[in-house]
Amino acid sequence: MREEVQTPECRHWLEQELEGYSLCSPLPWYRIIACRQRGHFLNLKTGKYLTCHIGSQTLSQRDLAQVQFIYAREPAAHYLLRHNSHIEPWPESLLEAYREQLIPGHLCLQAWHEPVSSLRSQLMEGIAHFISEYPKHAALQTQHGFKALRHQHWHI
16 A cells, blocks of 8 residues: 555555554544543452442543543554453552542552543544545645545544
């Protein structure tokens, strides 16, 4: 496909999909995945363990911003070849800050964020849509036209 793309912008998109996005590169919508928060807790009175949802209201807005999304920057193959749920642990500093505050009487031993929907499916859908729409927009040579296609979002 690299040889078939007709614009430098589309070549750049394809290279980023194949090689991954740098930290300073903007991501297309399908690479930003909403997450839910979960954790393993120890009941300090009974010594029993439980795994449960962590409500977003328990975190400050600044801290929630660190974990409410997965920013899928790896090459597309990294996500497409994996069939697990792409769980990512919270940063250690965030876990330390909230360890004793999330559930009264419980100690959070581990916390993570996991995609609300399938990261793999969303990535496949976004890439397939981009590839199907590219021929329609190939005639548009302006960068604005390409950016509009790249960031276009739709609901099925």
